[in-house]
Amino acid sequence: xxxxxxxxxxxxxxxxxxxxxxxxxxxxxxxxxxxxxxxxxxxxxxxxxxxxxxxxxxxxxxxxxxxxxxxxxxxxxxxxxxxxxxxxxxxxxxxxxxxxxxxxxxxxxxxxxxxxxxxxxxxxxxxxxxxxxxxxxxxxxxxxxxxxxxxxxxxxxxxxxxxxxxxxxxxxxxxxxxxxxxxxxxxxxxxxxxxxxxxxxxxxxxxxxxxxxxxxxxxxxxxxxxxxxxxxxxxxxxxxxxxxxxxxxxxxxxxxxxxxxxxxxxxxxxxxxxxxxxxxxxxxxxxxxxxxxxxxxxxxxxxxxxxxxxxxxxxxxxxxxxxxxxxxxxxxxxxxxxxxxxxxxxxxxxxxxxxxxxxxxxxxxxxxxxxxxxxxxxxxxxxxxxxxxxxxxxxxxxxxxxxxxxxxxxxxxxxxxxxxxxxxxxxx
Numbered sequence: 001x002x003x004x005x006x007x008x009x010x011x012x013x014x015x016x017x018x019x020x021x022x023x024x025x026x027x028x029x030x031x032x033x034x035x036x037x038x039x040x041x042x043x044x045x046x047x048x049x050x051x052x053x054x055x056x057x058x059x060x061x062x063x064x065x066x067x068x069x070x071x072x073x074x075x076x077x078x079x080x081x082x083x084x085x086x087x088x089x090x091x092x093x094x095x096x097x098x099x100x101x102x103x104x105x106x107x108x109x110x111x112x113x114x115x116x117x118x119x120x121x122x123x124x125x126x127x128x129x130x131x132x133x134x135x136x137x138x139x140x141x142x143x144x145x146x147x148x149x150x151x152x153x154x155x156x157x158x159x160x161x162x163x164x165x166x167x168x169x170x171x172x173x174x175x176x177x178x179x180x181x182x183x184x185x186x187x188x189x190x191x192x193x194x195x196x197x198x199x200x201x202x203x204x205x206x207x208x209x210x211x212x213x214x215x216x217x218x219x220x221x222x223x224x225x226x227x228x229x230x231x232x233x234x235x236x237x238x239x240x241x242x243x244x245x246x247x248x249x250x251x252x253x254x255x256x257x258x259x260x261x262x263x264x265x266x267x268x269x270x271x272x273x274x275x276x277x278x279x280x281x282x283x284x285x286x287x288x289x290x291x292x293x294x295x296x297x298x299x300x301x302x303x304x305x306x307x308x309x310x311x312x313x314x315x316x317x318x319x320x321x322x323x324x325x326x327x328x329x330x331x332x333x334x335x336x337x338x339x340x341x342x343x344x345x346x347x348x349x350x351x352x353x354x355x356x357x358x359x360x361x362x363x364x365x366x367x368x369x370x371x372x373x374x375x376x377x378x379x380x381x382x383x384x385x386x387x388x389x390x391x392x393x394x395x396x397x398x399x400x401x402x403x404x405x406x407x408x409x410x411x412x413x414x415x416x417x418x419x420x421x422x423x424x425x426x427x428x
Contacts, residue, residue, distance in 0.1 A: 002192040002199075005034040005081040007072075007089040007389075012044025013176060014087035014108060014184050018353050019051045021185035030062075030192035034079045036072065038091045041340060054079070057177050060091055068200040069097045071154065080207030082195060085188060086145065090122060095147035105145035105152075106191060108184045110175050112157055113141040117150035127168040127175075136162050138171060140179040142187040155187050204360060207395040208235065211362040212371070213282040213410035216394075217320050217331040218358020221384040224410040225325055226358055228394060229270050229280055231404040237261040242424040248273050252275060255426040265309055271407065276416065278409075282363060286323070289320065294300075299332060300347055307343045308336050313370040317363045329353060333361050337373040348378050359381040391421040 004027075006015050015035060023029050032293060035048035039131040048055035061068045068091070076084065083333045086107040098105055109117060109126075114238060116129045139159035146152040158179045162171060205211060216228040231252070233239040240260060245254045250271040254260040260267075268284045274293045279286050285306045292302035299322045309316040317337035324330050332349040350359060359378035364371045387410040395406050404425050411418040 002030045003033045003080055004030050004083045004085060004188070004192070005036060005076055005079065006032060006044075006048075006085045006087050007036050007038070007091075008042055008044035008087055009038050009090040010042055010088045011046060012042065012047045012087065014180055015044050015061045016047050017181035018085065018087070018185055018188060019047060019053070021189070023051075026185055026189060028189045028193055029099070029196045030083070030188055031421055034075070034081060036075060038089065044088075065092075065094060068149070069094060073100070074205075082203060083188070083192065083200075084109075085184070087184070088264070092119070092149060093145065098145050098147055103144055103153075104195075106146050106155070106184075106188065107143055107152070108144065108180055109141050109150050110138075110172065110180065111141065112137070112139045112159060113143060113150055113154060121150070121151055124168045124172055127171040130162065131166060131168060131171065137174060138162055138184055142183055155191070155282050156183055158183050197380060198382050199379075200384075201360070201394050202397045204379050204381055205394075208366045209399050210364060210367045210371070210402050211374075211398075212316070212364040213319065214314050214360060214362035215280055215282070215319050215333065216358050216360045216381070217280075217321050217333060218381075218383050219353045219355045220386070220410060221356040222386070223355055223413065225278075225323060225329075225413055226383060226390070226408070227271070227278055227280055227321075227323060227408055228390075228406070228408045229282075230394065230398060230406045232398060232402040233404050234402060238266055239404055239425075241404055242265055242426055242428075243270070243407050243422055245422065250422075252405075254426075255428075265311060271409075276325045278323045278325070278411075279320070280323075281318065282316075285318055285320055289322065299334070303334055303336060303345060303347075306336060308338045314364075315373070316371075317373050319361050319363055319374075321361075325411060327414070329413070331359075333359060333378050335361060335374060339373075346423075356382060356384050373412050387419050387421050391423060395423050 022032055032053050035053055037045050037057050038060050039296050045055040058072045058415045084105045116126045137159045141157045142155045144152040160178050199382050214230045218226050220226050240255050242255050244251055252267050271285050272279045272286050272290045279289045289302040315338040317335050320334045322332050330351045334347045336345050358381050361378040391408045406423040409418050409422040
C-alpha cells in the first residue's frame, strides 16, 4: 500500500476525483490517508471528513516559509506518507523541501506545459491567458514537482479543443471534467504501482505498529539468498523471548525462564535446514515441514496437516517459507489463517527469483481488536543492501515498543556459506 497525502488550498474538486477513484478501486495500491490544507475553511477538508480521511490545516507563515515547511514535513512524517499529490495547492514549495521527496510529489496543472505556467498561473488565470493568446487546444498536465514552479518532469498530458465562445470558466470546467478528474487518478495509480515495486523494507513497515511475526525471502542485489525472520510481542509472556543460534538452526528461548508462563506457542525453532533447503516459520510447523521433507513429501503436503494458532480471539496465522537453494532456485511463502470459521491455506511460489527483490509476509495487518490477519499476497520489496545495512534497516522499521528479535541470513549460492545477523531487544 502506498500512503498518499493530498495538499489543497480550495474546494478540492481534484481531491474528490481521487476519493471517487479510490472508492471504485481505481487507485490500485494507493491509499488516501491524509489531506492537508494551507488555510482554514477550505471545502476540501469537508470532502476529506465525509470520506473518513484525516484532515488538518498547516497554515502558511507570512515571511517564514521554512517554518511552514517544517510543520508540513512533520505532519507528513507522522503519517508515514509515501506520495504527495498537490491538488489545487497554491503554496510554493522550496527547493530544499521538494529535494526531500524526489519523484514523490505530483502536481496537476490546467494547461499543456510548458505553456501558461510558472508563478501567477493558477485557476482561471491560466484559462484567461490561453484565450487571450488565441490557442485552439488546451488541456492539463500531471508532472513531478521540482524547485521550478510547473517545471518538473512531465508524467502525462491530455488535450481538449478550445471552442468558439469559450470563457475562462467554461474552458476550466471542460478541462476539469474531461481531463483533470480522469488524468490525475490514472497517473496517481500508475505512480503508486511503480513505487510499490521499488519500495524498501522501511517504506513497507514503518507505519505499522504491530505486524506481528514476519518472514522475508529473496535475493540481494549481490545475488545472495536472503532470509529474515522477526518477532514482535504485546503480552509479557510473548515479550519474554530472544532468538538464539543452535548449530545451523535458530530457536526461540525465554529471556527469563522463571517468568515463562506458557511455552506452547512461543518456544520453537523458526529455522531449520534440510540439505540445501532452508525452512522458516513462526511456530512448530517448522518441524512438521522438516519431517515431511524427510519422508519425501512436500512443503504443501506438510501444511495441509496444520492450522492457524488456537489463540482465540486473534487466531494468529501460521506463516511459513521454504527456500530451495539448489538448481533450480526457488522459494515459496505460505499463510494459514482463519476465515469464516475455516482454515484458509494460501501458497505463494516464486520459481524465478529476481536479483535485488524479495517478498515479505507477516501475521497481522496491524493493530486491532481482535488483531486483523494479514491480507493479500506477500509484499515485494527492493533488496539492495548488504547484511549489516539490511538488518539495521529492518530492525529500525519495527515499532520500538513491540519489537523483540530479528534474525537475518545471507547465503552465497556458489559456496553455500552464509553470514548471519542476530538482534535481540533483551541481551544477557
